[in-house]
Amino acid sequence: MPKAKVLIVDDDERTAMAVRNALEELGQTLVVAHSGEEALHHLLFEDYAVILLDVNMPGMDGYEMASFVRARKRTRHIPIVFLTALFRDDTHLLQAYSAGAVDMVFKPVDPFILRSKVAVFVDLYLKQAEAQREAELRHHLQEENFRVRAEKLTAEQALRRSQEHQEAMEKAEAHQRTLIEELNHRVKNMLTVVNAMARQTLASSPTAEDFTDKFIRRIDALGRTHSLLSREQWANVQLCDVARDSLEPYMVDGKNRVLLNGPPVALDPKSALALGIVFHELATNAIKHGSLSNHDGKVAMSWNFKDDRLIALQWQESGGPAVSPPTHGGFGSRLIRLELTHELNGEVELIYDASGLKLMTSFPLSGHSGGLA
Amino acid sequence: MLPKPASVLIVEDEALIAMDLQSLLEDAGYRVLGPANSTAAAMALLSGDEPDVALLDVNLGRSDVFGVANELATRKTRLIFLTGHTAQKLPLAHRHRPLVAKPYLPHVLLQAVALALSQTEATE
Numbered sequence: 363m364p365k366a367k368v369l370i371v372d373d374d375e376r377t378a379m380a381v382r383n384a385l386e387e388l389g390q391t392l393v394v395a396h397s398g399e400e401a402l403h404h405l406l407f408e409d410y411a412v413i414l415l416d417v418n419m420p421g422m423d424g425y426e427m428a429s430f431v432r433a434r435k436r437t438r439h440i441p442i443v444f445l446t447a448l449f450r451d452d453t454h455l456l457q458a459y460s461a462g463a464v465d466m467v468f469k470p471v472d473p474f475i476l477r478s479k480v481a482v483f484v485d486l487y488l489k490q491a492e493a494q495r496e497a498e499l500r501h502h503l504q505e506e507n508f509r510v511r512a513e514k515l516t517a518e519q520a521l522r523r524s525q526e527h528q529e530a531m532e533k534a535e536a537h538q539r540t541l542i543e544e545l546n547h548r549v550k551n552m553l554t555v556v557n558a559m560a561r562q563t564l565a566s567s568p569t570a571e572d573f574t575d576k577f578i579r580r581i582d583a584l585g586r587t588h589s590l591l592s593r594e595q596w597a598n599v600q601l602c603d604v605a606r607d608s609l610e611p612y613m614v615d616g617k618n619r620v621l622l623n624g625p626p627v628a629l630d631p632k633s634a635l636a637l638g639i640v641f642h643e644l645a646t647n648a649i650k651h652g653s654l655s656n657h658d659g660k661v662a663m664s665w666n667f668k669d670d671r672l673i674a675l676q677w678q679e680s681g682g683p684a685v686s687p688p689t690h691g692g693f694g695s696r697l698i699r700l701e702l703t704h705e706l707n708g709e710v711e712l713i714y715d716a717s718g719l720k721l722m723t724s725f726p727l728s729g730h731s732g733g734l735a
Numbered sequence: 736m737l738p739k740p741a742s743v744l745i746v747e748d749e750a751l752i753a754m755d756l757q758s759l760l761e762d763a764g765y766r767v768l769g770p771a772n773s774t775a776a777a778m779a780l781l782s783g784d785e786p787d788v789a790l791l792d793v794n795l796g797r798s799d800v801f802g803v804a805n806e807l808a809t810r811k812t813r814l815i816f817l818t819g820h821t822a823q824k825l826p827l828a829h830r831h832r833p834l835v836a837k838p839y840l841p842h843v844l845l846q847a848v849a850l851a852l853s854q855t856e857a858t859e
Contacts, residue, residue, distance in 0.1 A: 543820070547794060550819030551749060554838040558755030561841075565758070636750065696754070704750040704772050 364491060366411035366484045367391045371401040371427065372445060373419045377469065381414060381445070384473035390484055398422030402430055405437050411487030412480055414467070417446040417458070425461045432462040441483050443467055556581065566693040579646065580639075583608060587638030591631050598628035601637065601673075605663060608641035619654060620645075624665035627673060630728050636705035643694045644677055644721065652719050653682030659718075671727045679718030687714045741852055744786035745770035746777045746803060747817065748795050752837075756790065759841050765848070777803045786812060788851050790835075793818035793825070804829055813851040 368390055372378045378394050385392055390411070395401035399422060401413070413431065417424035424444055431437045444458050447469040458466055467476050559580055567573035586607050590599055602622055609620050629637065645654070645661075653659025659682035665675040679685075695712060698721070702710040708725025743765045747753040753770035760767050768786050771777035773795060781803075789807050791800045793816055800816075805828075807814055814829070819837040822830055835847050 547819045550837045551752075551794075554755075554819075555749060555751045557838050558751045561755055562751075562758065639751075697751070700750040700754055704753060704770065705748070707772070 364488065365389070365391045366487045366491075367393055367408055368480060368484065369393050369395065369401060369404060369410045369413045371395045371398065371413060371419075371424075372416035373397060374416070377416065377445065377471070380471055380473075381476065384471065384476045385480055387477060388481055388484060398424075398427035398430070401427060405431065405434075405440075410440050412483035413440055413442045414476075414480070415442050415444055415463075417444050417448065425457065428461040428463065441465070441486075443479060443483075445469060445471065555584075559584075562693050562697075576646075580642065583638060583642035584635075587635050590638075591634060596631055598630055599634045601627040601629055601665065604629065604634050604638050605641055608638050609645050609661075619659065620661045620663065622663050624663075624675075625667065627665065627667075627727070633706055633725075633728060636701045640698050640701050643698050644719075647694055647719070648679055648682070651683070652685065653679035656682060659683075668724055672724055673727060674722075674724040676723075677719070677721040679720070682718055684716055685714050685719055740764055740766045741787040742766040742768055742784070743848060744768040744777070744780065744784075744789040744807075744812075746772075746774075746789065746795065746800055747792040748772040749792070752792070756844075759844060760848070763845050763848075774800065774802045778806065781806065781810075785810070788813045788815065788848055790815050790817055790848070792816075793820065801826055801829065813854065815847050815851055 368385060368388075370378055370381050370385075370392060372381065372394075373396050375396075378396070382392055382394065393404055393408075393410075395404055398419060401415075404410075405413075415424045415428060419427075424446075428442050428444075431440060431442060441464045442462055443465045444461075444463045445467050446454070446458070448454050455466065465479055467479060560577060563577045563580065564573050567576060587604060590603060590607050602624065605622050609622075648654040648659075648661055653661055660680050662678045662680070663676065664678075665673055668674045698712070699710050702708045702723050702725060706725040708723050710721065710723040713720040713722070743760050745753060745756050745760070745767055747756060747770050750772075753772070757767045757770055768780050768784055769777070771780055777800075789803075789812050791804060791814060793800055804814060804816075808828075815833045815835060816825065816829070817835050817837060817839070818824070822834055825832070825834075833847055833851060835844055
């Protein structure tokens with residue numbers, strides 16, 4: 363059981379003893395000081411339930427000491443009970459209460475009265491102390507509660523972050539696997555295309571030199587279109603860029619012998635690659651047998667929209683040598699037809715007009731192609 | 736009278752590969768149906784003809800070929816898949832079918848076709 367402290371301040375030893383004896387029964391801690399100064403010293407270090415203060419002391423008297431106690435923040439809450447032998451008249455009573463006393467006990471001290479009065483203050487003090495302890499405990503528990511909740515929240519957040527990280531990792535790995543598979547598929551396909559191109563070129567090449575020249579140029583044309591697509595991040599590319607890319611090797615003499623004319627048309631990669639092959643074959647044929655095989659011949663390539671998603675394209679040679687249907691290298695014209703019909707789902711007409719080769723084709727733009735980009 | 740040549744349906748959307756397959760098969764004496772570049776084109780060809788063997792490219796542009804494969808399976812037509820992927824990529828129902836890897840060696844392809852034709856009836 364916690365004990366309250368009672369401070370007894372009296373210079374007279376006999377009174378002090380009497381008070382002590384009277385209060386012994388209460389079972390609390392009794393502290394005796396024989397002067398105001400001594401009492402103030404005690405008050406520096408401990409808290410007291412009540413101060414029993416003799417009014418009449420040499421040096422610092424009771425009133426002076428009381429005013430010190432009342433002045434200090436730390437001690438002003440401690441109830442002061444004056445012990446006085448002075449006359450019980452109103453002036454003295456008023457002075458005592460003005461000094462800050464809450465009660466008076468008259469000497470000679472009646473033990474019963476003294477004990478009763480002190481018991482009240484002790485009781486009050488102990489109850490306050492208990493309430494304080496409970497409040498502190500509650501406060502401590504609340505803080506503990508908050509702390510535990512905060513820790514739980516932090517742990518949950520950390521777990522969630524780690525889960526999200528894990529999910530992101532798995533997603534990235536899956537994406538990478540998809541990309542690798544896609545790459546693998548494209549490479550295998552490309553090798554198959556190169557094989558096919560080699561076999562077919564060989565079948566239509568009378569000599570090894572002929573084969574080498576044609577084959578290398580065809581691979582080069584494929585490579586160029588792929589470079590163009592790479593530059594555009596494998597998104598759509600412009601038809602005129604594909605044309606220019608394929609025909610550029612054949613415009614070396616600086617003269618503008620190949621004229622391109624048409625609105626912006628955005629092609630998806632598949633269509634771009636197919637047309638790249640078509641333009642290459644047309645250009646090769648023009649160089650070898652058609653209007654680009656002499657000094658003055660020209661090629662006019664034009665295109666436009668037949669309707670919302672249908673492109674009509676025309677390749678017209680002029681000023682070249684007299685034209686006749688191809689006798690050798692039928693692979694070239696077969697390839698042109700196949701690319702336009704099989705890859706682009708279009709229609710094609712090759713006209714071997716005496717004035718120059720004419721190709722007319724129309725094909726639908728795929729779902730990913732379009733007009734103005 | 737010469738026996739009727741066996742017919743091979745080609746479903747392949749890459750023009751050069753389709754052309755190569757066709758010339759390989761025709762040079763070996765087969766009759767070629769197609770080549771079809773899509774599921775729709777393949778189904779249109781099947782409405783008028785019945786191939787002895789079908790050679791199917793697994794990756795047809797944006798769609799895959801398994802609609803056609805299922806149709807051919809119900810008709811009990813012999814199937815050969817052509818692919819750059821492994822057999823794991825095939826749906827379970829078709830994982831047991833003969834597979835020719837891309838890029839293909841001509842003689843390997845022709846062997847696969849001959850083998851398929853030699854089976855008296857198509858495997859389920």
